[in-house]
Amino acid sequence: MRTAPRKIAVMGAGSWGTTFAKVLADSGADRGTRVQLWARRPEAAAEINERHTNARYLGGTVLPGNISASTDFAAVLAGSEVVVLAVPAQTVRGQLRSFKAAMPAGAVVVSLMKGLERGTDARMSEIIREELDWPQEAIAVVSGPNLALEIAREEPTASVVACTDQETATWIAEACTPEYFRPYTNTDLVGVEIGGIVKNVIALAVGICDGRGMGDNTKASVITRGLAETTRLAVALGGRLETMAGLAGLGDLVATCSSSLSRNNTAGRLLGQGLSLAEVNERMTQTAEGIKSGQAVLDLARGLGVEMPITEAVVMVLEGTLSVDAMAARLLGRQLKSEGELA
Ligand SMILES: NC(=O)C1=CN([C@@H]2O[C@H](COP(=O)(O)OP(=O)(O)OC[C@H]3O[C@@H](n4cnc5c(N)ncnc54)[C@H](O)[C@@H]3O)[C@@H](O)[C@H]2O)C=CC1
Numbered sequence: 198m199r200t201a202p203r204k205i206a207v208m209g210a211g212s213w214g215t216t217f218a219k220v221l222a223d224s225g226a227d228r229g230t231r232v233q234l235w236a237r238r239p240e241a242a243a244e245i246n247e248r249h250t251n252a253r254y255l256g257g258t259v260l261p262g263n264i265s266a267s268t269d270f271a272a273v274l275a276g277s278e279v280v281v282l283a284v285p286a287q288t289v290r291g292q293l294r295s296f297k298a299a300m301p302a303g304a305v306v307v308s309l310m311k312g313l314e315r316g317t318d319a320r321m322s323e324i325i326r327e328e329l330d331w332p333q334e335a336i337a338v339v340s341g342p343n344l345a346l347e348i349a350r351e352e353p354t355a356s357v358v359a360c361t362d363q364e365t366a367t368w369i370a371e372a373c374t375p376e377y378f379r380p381y382t383n384t385d386l387v388g389v390e391i392g393g394i395v396k397n398v399i400a401l402a403v404g405i406c407d408g409r410g411m412g413d414n415t416k417a418s419v420i421t422r423g424l425a426e427t428t429r430l431a432v433a434l435g436g437r438l439e440t441m442a443g444l445a446g447l448g449d450l451v452a453t454c455s456s457s458l459s460r461n462n463t464a465g466r467l468l469g470q471g472l473s474l475a476e477v478n479e480r481m482t483q484t485a486e487g488i489k490s491g492q493a494v495l496d497l498a499r500g501l502g503v504e505m506p507i508t509e510a511v512v513m514v515l516e517g518t519l520s521v522d523a524m525a526a527r528l529l530g531r532q533l534k535s536e537g538e539l540a
């Protein structure tokens with residue numbers, strides 16, 4: 198059995214990167230694990246090292262002493278047995294190109310990101326494989342109902358560690374098991390990734406409904422039909438139906454669509470209140486992946502002949518070809534069919 202990782206690199210010191218670093222550091226504190234965060238801004242690295250906080254993202258949360266930070270990515274990567282990626286999805290390909298020469302051989306690369314690349318429709322695990330030429334069995338994804346701020350406050354949360362290799366998934370899960378965080382493993386990497394990507398787009402739709410003053414029937418209908426279209430896409434890509442009923446499917450969808458902490462839900466609400474996309478983008482200080490991933494999800498679905506009416510309506514609102522008022526009528530599709538139909 199593999200021993201606990203001694204050194205873990207977390208690339209990206211934003212909301213989730215910093216919180217997940219805390220999860221790993223709390224989990225491995227008594228096993229000698231050290232977690233190093235790569236931060237872009239020197240002030241952020243200094244604050245983490247000197248005051249053990251990252252106030253811009255996590256307020257007063259005090260980070261454990263076995264977390265340090267640096268702006269030197271090569272130093273952070275050197276000797277790490279696990280490399281966690283927590284940067285905005287649309288930037289990851291470029292970042293991996295700069296990290297490549299410094300990547301520690303044999304490390305497991307873990308994606309925390311919930312986005313699909315525009316232009317290529319690539320999932321994050323596919324980009325990691327392509328850009329780093331990394332073995333599939335050493336690429337994992339962590340996804341689930343994981344609003345960072347709640348986890349930073351140590352509120353009990355479950356999640357999923359997915360990898361096509363069960364042993365790798367188990368090893369990573371063992372490295373992130375502080376009392377407040379319970380990871381389950383899953384070998385359905387595709388299903389877990391798709392669940393995390395599409396729920397952001399559905400959360401935009403629910404936020405728009407909320408912003409227009411619509412009530413719980415509408416939101417529950419959009420969430421449920423949102424899960425149906427997410428499931429169609431995941432299954433068309435080879436993902437498993439059961440995954441979509443689990444934490445990375447239904448679980449994350451419910452958390453994101455009901456939480457005011459969600460950036461995607463918040464962005465949707467602002468659109469629903471009548472702000473333009475430019476105005477919404479100006480207000481958002483953190484990443485709302487659905488805004489950019491929506492089009493990629495739709496392109497991927499169209500290529501596979503999968504119908505995604507809610508995603509389509511959200512994309513039209515984002516590109517300005519459908520008003521939020523007209524969106525309501527389109528949200529649930531018009532063609533009558535049986536509820537159980539996947540196709
Ligand atoms: N915050 C949350 O509750 C959760 C977020 N996620 C996912 O984690 C990923 C990262 O999200 P967050 O940490 O929340 O985002 P964030 O916006 O809080 O932080 C992003 C981090 O990436 C850094 N970064 C590096 N290169 C960048 C570039 N070129 N442009 C912009 N920022 C750059 C930023 O400095 C910042 O530290 C996203 O894919 C998100 O969907 C997943 C689960 C929970």
Ligand SMILES: O=C(CO)COP(=O)(O)O
Binds near residue numbers: 397462
């Ligand atoms: O992924 C998340 C919760 O699981 C966070 O959602 P937002 O990116 O919308 O904040």
